[in-house]
Amino acid sequence: MPMRRVDTDVSRFRRIVRGQIRKNLRRYVSQGELKTLQGGRVVSVPLPEIHLPQFTFGDRGGSGVGQGEGEAGEAVGGEPGEESGEHELEAEVTLEELAQILGEELELPRIEPRGRQSVVTDVRRYRDIRRVGPRSLRHFKRTFRNALQRQIAAGTYDPACPRIVPRPDDERFRSFDVTPVPESSAAVLYMMDVSGSMGAEQKEIVRNTAFWLDTWIRSQYRNVATRYVVHDAAAREVDRHNFFHLKEAGGTKISSAYRLVDRMIDDDYPPDQWNVYCFQFSDGDNWSGGDTAECMRLLDEDLLPKSNQFAYGQVKSAYGSGQFKHDLDQRFDDDDRLVTCDIPDRDGILDCIREFLRRGR
Amino acid sequence: MNLTPELARMAATARDAASRFGLDFPEVVFEMVDPDELNMIASYGGFPVRYPHWRFGMEYRRLQKTYEYGLGKIYELVINTDPCYAYLMKTNTLMEQKLVMAHVHGHADFFRNNAWFAPTDRKMVDVMANHGTRVRRHVDRQGADAVEVFLDHCLSLENLIDPLGLYIRRTRPAAPEPELDSERRAAGRVQRFPVTHRYMEPFINPKEALDRERDEIAEGLRERTNFPAQPTRDVLEFLLHHAPLQDWQADCLDIVREEAYYFAPQAMTKIVNEGWASFCHSRLMTTELLETREIVDYADKHASTLATQPGRINPYRLGFDLLHDIERRWNRGAHGKEWAECGDAAEKRSWNSGANDGLRKVFEVRRVHNDQTFLDAFLTPEFIEESKLYIYGRDPRTGQSVILDRDPATVKPKLLQQFTNMGQPIIELVDANHGNRAELYLRHLWEGADLREDFARQTLRALHALWTRPVHIETAVEGKTVVWSFDGENESSRDLGKSLEAVGA
Numbered sequence: 001m002p003m004r005r006v007d008t009d010v011s012r013f014r015r016i017v018r019g020q021i022r023k024n025l026r027r028y029v030s031q032g033e034l035k036t037l038q039g040g041r042v043v044s045v046p047l048p049e050i051h052l053p054q055f056t057f058g059d060r061g062g063s064g065v066g067q068g069e070g071e072a073g074e075a076v077g078g079e080p081g082e083e084s085g086e087h088e089l090e091a092e093v094t095l096e097e098l099a100q101i102l103g104e105e106l107e108l109p110r111i112e113p114r115g116r117q118s119v120v121t122d123v124r125r126y127r128d129i130r131r132v133g134p135r136s137l138r139h140f141k142r143t144f145r146n147a148l149q150r151q152i153a154a155g156t157y158d159p160a161c162p163r164i165v166p167r168p169d170d171e172r173f174r175s176f177d178v179t180p181v182p183e184s185s186a187a188v189l190y191m192m193d194v195s196g197s198m199g200a201e202q203k204e205i206v207r208n209t210a211f212w213l214d215t216w217i218r219s220q221y222r223n224v225a226t227r228y229v230v231h232d233a234a235a236r237e238v239d240r241h242n243f244f245h246l247k248e249a250g251g252t253k254i255s256s257a258y259r260l261v262d263r264m265i266d267d268d269y270p271p272d273q274w275n276v277y278c279f280q281f282s283d284g285d286n287w288s289g290g291d292t293a294e295c296m297r298l299l300d301e302d303l304l305p306k307s308n309q310f311a312y313g314q315v316k317s318a319y320g321s322g323q324f325k326h327d328l329d330q331r332f333d334d335d336d337r338l339v340t341c342d343i344p345d346r347d348g349i350l351d352c353i354r355e356f357l358r359r360g361r
Numbered sequence: 362m363n364l365t366p367e368l369a370r371m372a373a374t375a376r377d378a379a380s381r382f383g384l385d386f387p388e389v390v391f392e393m394v395d396p397d398e399l400n401m402i403a404s405y406g407g408f409p410v411r412y413p414h415w416r417f418g419m420e421y422r423r424l425q426k427t428y429e430y431g432l433g434k435i436y437e438l439v440i441n442t443d444p445c446y447a448y449l450m451k452t453n454t455l456m457e458q459k460l461v462m463a464h465v466h467g468h469a470d471f472f473r474n475n476a477w478f479a480p481t482d483r484k485m486v487d488v489m490a491n492h493g494t495r496v497r498r499h500v501d502r503q504g505a506d507a508v509e510v511f512l513d514h515c516l517s518l519e520n521l522i523d524p525l526g527l528y529i530r531r532t533r534p535a536a537p538e539p540e541l542d543s544e545r546r547a548a549g550r551v552q553r554f555p556v557t558h559r560y561m562e563p564f565i566n567p568k569e570a571l572d573r574e575r576d577e578i579a580e581g582l583r584e585r586t587n588f589p590a591q592p593t594r595d596v597l598e599f600l601l602h603h604a605p606l607q608d609w610q611a612d613c614l615d616i617v618r619e620e621a622y623y624f625a626p627q628a629m630t631k632i633v634n635e636g637w638a639s640f641c642h643s644r645l646m647t648t649e650l651l652e653t654r655e656i657v658d659y660a661d662k663h664a665s666t667l668a669t670q671p672g673r674i675n676p677y678r679l680g681f682d683l684l685h686d687i688e689r690r691w692n693r694g695a696h697g698k699e700w701a702e703c704g705d706a707a708e709k710r711s712w713n714s715g716a717n718d719g720l721r722k723v724f725e726v727r728r729v730h731n732d733q734t735f736l737d738a739f740l741t742p743e744f745i746e747e748s749k750l751y752i753y754g755r756d757p758r759t760g761q762s763v764i765l766d767r768d769p770a771t772v773k774p775k776l777l778q779q780f781t782n783m784g785q786p787i788i789e790l791v792d793a794n795h796g797n798r799a800e801l802y803l804r805h806l807w808e809g810a811d812l813r814e815d816f817a818r819q820t821l822r823a824l825h826a827l828w829t830r831p832v833h834i835e836t837a838v839e840g841k842t843v844v845w846s847f848d849g850e851n852e853s854s855r856d857l858g859k860s861l862e863a864v865g866a
Contacts, residue, residue: 005410006401009418012509016415022506047423050416052517053819055788055834057810062755062762065776066672067679067748076672076753076762101430 017048099219102212102353124176133173142172185223186277186308187269188214191257193282195232196249197319205315205343206281207244212353213279221275227264231257233287237264253287254280254324258298265306276307279356284314284322292324296331304337311356312340363393368449372462378649379466383724384641386469387483388444391462395451399435400424402448406624407440408489412496412616414512437461441627443483445469456655460642460662463650467641470727471634477626477731480527485623492616499609511610515617517823520785521596522618524625531593551575592789596803597621599790604827614827628783629731636680637727639666643681672753672762674776679748683735686744687726688719709743732780740776742769750776778808778864786812788834801828805836809863812836814845821847837861 015021066076129139147166151157157164192198192206218224228243229235235256238246261278269276286292303310314325325340332338341355342348364372372391379386394402404421405411427433436457439447447465449458472478482488500508523531551574554565593599597618601611627634643663651659667678690696694714703709726735745767752766752775766772781787787806795802801824805812817834824832824847831848835857842857 004401005413006404006418006421009413009415010421011418012413012505013415013418013422022509047426049419049423051816052416052513053816053823054517054520055786055805055817055820056520056813057784057786058813063765063775064672064753065674065750065772065779066753066764067669067674067750068671069749070751070764072751072764072766074764076764 013050016050099215102216103219122178123181124178126174126176128175128177129172130175131169131172133175137174139172139174143170146170146172181222184221184275185225185273186217186221186275187225187227187265188217188277188279189227189229189261189264190243191229191231191235191261191278191280191282192243193232193252193254193257193285194230194246195252195285197252197283197285197317198315199317202283202315202317203244205346205349206313208346209281209313209343209349209352210244210279212349213356216353216357217277225269225274229257229260229264231260235260251287252282252285253291254282255291255294255298258295258303262298262302262306265303271306278303278307278310279313280311281313281315282324283317283319284324284326285319286324292327296327299328299332299338304332304335307337309356309359310338312338313352313356314340314342316342316344364391364449365393367455368393368458371455371459375459375462375466375645375650378645379463379470379641381649382641382645383720384466384470386445386466386473389439389447389465389469390444391447391449391465393449393451396428396434397425399438399448399450400428403435403438407438407446408486410486410490410493412493412512413500414509416516437464439465439468440485441472441478441481441483442485443473445472446486454658456651456658457662459650459655460646460659463642463645464638466645467638468634470641471630471637474728475626475630475633476729477528477629481623481626488619488623492620495612495616499613503609508609508613511613511826512617514823514826515597515614517820518597518600518827519617519621521594521788521790522598522621522625523594524622524629524783526595527622527625531591550578587792588794589790592791592804594787594789596788596790599793600827603793605829606827610827625783626731629733631676632680632683632732632780633727633730633735634680635677636682636684639677639681640684640723674779680735682748683739683744684723684726686741687739688723690719691722692717692719694718733777736773736777736780740773742773745769745772778810781808786810791835795833798830800831800833803832803834805834807837807840807842807861811838814838817845818847818852821845821852825849 012021068076070076129142143166144164147164147170148157150167150170151164190210192203214224214226226240228238228240230238230243230246231253232249233251233253233256235253237260257280265271265276286295299310312325312328314322316322322342325342328338328340336359339356339359341352343352368391372389376389401421402409404417404424411417424435434450434452436450436453437447439445445465445468447461447469449461453461472481496508496512551571553571556562556565589599597614600606601614601618606614646659646663667675667681669675669678693712694700694716695709695712700709700712703712726739730738746769750767750769750772751764752772753762754765755761756763787808788803789806790801791804792802793799803824812834817836821832821834829849831846833844833846835842835844837843840861840863842859842861844855844857846853846855
């Protein structure tokens with residue numbers, strides 16, 4: 001296909017968004033929020049946009065004129081705004097499509113699984129067409145197309161009176177084919193610091209991030225196990241709900257979580273059969289330098305060798321010092337298996353996901 | 362035109378029906394395009410060839426994704442030219458094509474007849490293409506980055522035009538007299554009475570009187586030397602003539618300004634224009650074009666076009682309903698002083714003088730009005746109630762948007778405000794020699810809504826990039842007047858200490 005004019009403009013735009021050119025324009029880029037509504041069936045897809053500043057009104061105090069039912073005092077419902085409004089796309093999608101959209105938007109590489117792939121399963125997909133089959137699987141369009149072709153060839157088709165009658169040999173049916181797929185499994189282990197300094201906002205960020213990580217990894221493996229560990233001064237395993245809602249107080253000993261996760265891997269997810277992913281979220285405060293040293297040792301000797309990737313996301317909070325990321329970066333600077341990322345606010349979530357997943361490990 | 366014979370027949374039928382209905386339009390050229398082509402053309406505002414800029418790419422990507430994820434598609438696209446170009450989407454059903462054709466003839470008629478479109482250039486396709494060539498030439502000489510950065514600055518200032526200036530001859534100020542400052546020039550012009558005896562001087566030409574006269578003249582001179590002599594809203598034109606721009610920069614600014622003026626009438630007439638096109642398609646479809654078997658599909662499409670969403674105004678709906686209301690009222694003679702002053706609601710409702718003047722009135726409305734005058738003239742309290750318009754606002758406790766009020770007496774001013782100056786703040790250039798230091802001073806005529814501050818500050822930077830001397834804008838934040846400034850290095854903010862009342866509050 002020839003290069004179209006619009007392609008030049010599109011690529012220019014994309015390079016600006018990625019910060020490759022015109023770096024000072026990048027601050028006008030709004031990423032939108034990758035969020036799910038209605039129990040994950042509807043997502044709003046973030047499309048990066050650049051809003052050139054102009055002298056314009058703010059949101060006019062959130063007030064305006066609308067049209068519809070309702071008494072004074074009732075909620076308007078929906079998202080009010082100008083009719084051209086903010087460009088956030090809300091699509092109703094399955095989780096698989098969602099992962100695909102995510103992959104496209106963030107330009108994520110597919111994960112290359114490691115470990116033994118000895119288990120092979122047959123996967124059936126309906127993507128074949130046959131001449132015989134049950135009526136319920138008849139491919140309507142193809143059948144009529146064949147009938148039309150035959151009638152035109154036979155000269156019995158009259159455009160003024162386009163009546164098409166399929167014969168049995170025109171009929172086509174959907175059918176499946178079988179592909180052997182090596183099955184690989186992944187274990188995703190989440191760790192979160194629930195000490196006093198992690199507030200509701202920080203947890204919301206972690207929740208969002210974890211959801212997208214989960215969605216992506218699930219799209220890459222047929223068999224995914226997810227476990228959740230929370231810790232303050234001591235670590236324990238909790239279920240998904242508690243992971244996101246638990247409010248503890250007290251100090252922070254990250255090594256406790258590392259030990260527990262290490263034991264989980266040893267007991268349940270031998271690395272030669274599982275692809276192990278660890279995601280740790282914290283505000284970066286640890287109890288003491290001694291404990292941090294212990295953490296480094298655990299990472300170096302146990303966790304890193306056993307996992308595909310160990311990711312550390314540091315959520316900004318009012319109390320956290322952010323020291324831990326510093327320490328990690330210093331110690332494991334050139335180690336591919338460890339990624340660290342700052343999440344300053346909600347807008348940082350997408351960058352964080354991209355950072356965590358872009359290596360395709 | 363690349364229509365199939367069937368569609369070409371349909372287009373001819375639609376054209377004839379439109380003429381019989383009384384529409385008056387230039388030749389309409391339909392072009393069949395696939396969704397991707399349509400998205401591409403739409404991202405360029407309807408013009409296939411424009412100057413290169415990333416924002417067209419951004420818009421294209423948005424339209425493309427919207428279509429890809431099944432969130433929406435464009436049915437129709439028509440541009441204001443002679444002949445009038447309209448695009449038909451290949452994937453539309455025949456009924457939809459018919460609908461689009463009828464709708465497009467409504468727009469074509471509107472473009473030709475509505476007074477607000479009178480000054481627009483009908484050869485805009487060529488003009489835009491020329492703009493493209495010119496910008497590309499600048500890119501070749503100056504480099505893509507330089508031109509793009511400059512265009513971005515211009516686009517930040519794009520709305521600093523005088524949309525009504527297209528229709529009014531503004532008084533042209535006489536060229537200011539340069540030289541000398543006003544005090545000294547004034548002193549030379551004070552008239553003394555001739556004195557024969559020296560001692561009479563203080564009595565015939567008393568010092569106080571002379572001083573007073575000198576001050577008055579100086580004041581007058583100051584007014585005359587104000588630059589510009591009168592505040593102007595066409596800031597872009599002013600910059601074009603007076604900012605220290607290189608030739609290619611002036612050319613880019615000129616292009617942005619010309620296109621801004623071309624699009625202004627469309628922004629001014631969203632409701633009447635879409636309302637009129639919908640009014641026409643509904644009339645043409647239901648009286649002439651539809652076949653029986655298409656009626657249900659048509660009704661479905663028509664209804665989804667006119668559907669309202671909570672907290673929003675659908676211009677198609679509001680315009681369509683209001684035109685219908687006008688037609689009904691003028692058919693019954695339900696207008697004018699007598700009707701308006703009638704206090705009996707029942708009598709008002711059953712009012713019928715048998716005038717049967719509706720259609721003529723609707724045609725007149727499409728010739729005369731823009732959105733603001735349209736709403737102002739025809740939005741009756743009865744209509745506001747019937748069409749369930751309301752004011753919404755944020756509940757301070759929950760942060761949720763709630764319905765605040767349905768009183769027509771408050772809804773109408775609010776709506777008018779929303780459509781004043783196309784929903785843009787009114788900003789004028791007051792002084793280009795502020796503080797006698799060649800600083801640019803703009804004033805936002807605050808009427809109750811604040812400017813978005815972070816944007817305003819960034820826009821000042823763009824303005825400074827063109828003007829190169831410090832720039833200021835006077836506005837108000839929650840009724841308190843302030844001046845925001847940018848001097849090339851630092852931003853600053855100064856309270857003027859005046860309080861303003863919101864208009865209509």
